[in-house]
Amino acid sequence: QQQVKQSPQSLIVQKGGISIINCAYENTAFDYFPWYQQFPGKGPALLIAIRPDVSEKKEGRFTISFNKSAKQFSLHIMDSQPGDSATYFCAASTSGTYKYIFGTGTRLKVLA
Amino acid sequence: DVKVTQSSRYLVKRTGEKVFLECVQDMDHENMFWYRQDPGLGLRLIYFSYDVKMKEKGDIPEGYSVSREKKERFSLILESASTNQTSMYLCASSLSGWGHEQYFGPGTRLTVT
Numbered sequence: 001q002q003q004v005k006q007s008p009q010s011l012i013v014q015k016g017g018i019s020i021i022n023c024a025y026e027n028t029a030f031d032y033f034p035w036y037q038q039f040p041g042k043g044p045a046l047l048i049a050i051r052p053d054v055s056e057k058k059e060g061r062f063t064i065s066f067n068k069s070a071k072q073f074s075l076h077i078m079d080s081q082p083g084d085s086a087t088y089f090c091a092a093s094t095s096g097t098y099k100y101i102f103g104t105g106t107r108l109k110v111l112a
Numbered sequence: 113d114v115k116v117t118q119s120s121r122y123l124v125k126r127t128g129e130k131v132f133l134e135c136v137q138d139m140d141h142e143n144m145f146w147y148r149q150d151p152g153l154g155l156r157l158i159y160f161s162y163d164v165k166m167k168e169k170g171d172i173p174e175g176y177s178v179s180r181e182k183k184e185r186f187s188l189i190l191e192s193a194s195t196n197q198t199s200m201y202l203c204a205s206s207l208s209g210w211g212h213e214q215y216f217g218p219g220t221r222l223t224v225t
Binding site: 006009032034036041042043044045046049051089093095096097098099100102103104105 | 152153162215216
């Protein structure tokens with residue numbers, strides 16, 4: 001019940017296309033959902049995060065969509081660029097804990 | 113800028129050796145974390161610390177211990193390294209409380225032969 005299931009494992013998108021990465025969870029106590037981006041040779045860095053009181057959050061070309069009833073959330077990267085090529089991790093956390101449960105990661109490659 | 117540094121980028125150790133991985137953060141963060149990252153498994157929490165000398169086990173603490181004698185420094189210790197501990201180790205820090213960004217170091221790639 002503590003798992004966060006992430007898909008797909010890898011994704012190849014043409015430049016200018018839309019990249020979509022999905023995550024699903026079981027624990028309804030989760031109430032904070034960050035996405036982290038990791039470039040080769042670097043540690044992950046926070047990209048965007050959402051709380052379940054909103055269904056969508058947008059920051060530039062990056063959008064999180066949240067479906068509370070389905071217990072799913074997804075990252076959409078619009079107008080994908082080769083510089084977006086990285087590994088993306090979704091995560092979930094519960095109020096009052098320091099702990100994040102991370103998904104297994106999606107390796108995105110955007111072709112020029 | 114928050115900076116989390118890890119003592120080594122690459123480390124090669126022999127089975128049975130005692131291994132120390134060091135992490136230092138410069139933002140006066142209360143929380144510090146050690147994760148291991150393996151392909152297909154994502155990031156798994158080994159230990160975290162919410163204050164000096166305070167620690168809690170994460171999801172996979174077996175075979176590891178930690179030490180936090182100073183607020184800025186968090187050490188991961190492999191008492192007797194084994195080949196199944198070959199992995200990428202990531203340290204992170206965050207402010208106290210919930211829902212704060214975790215800032216990660218660049219990682220240490222440990223190989224145990």
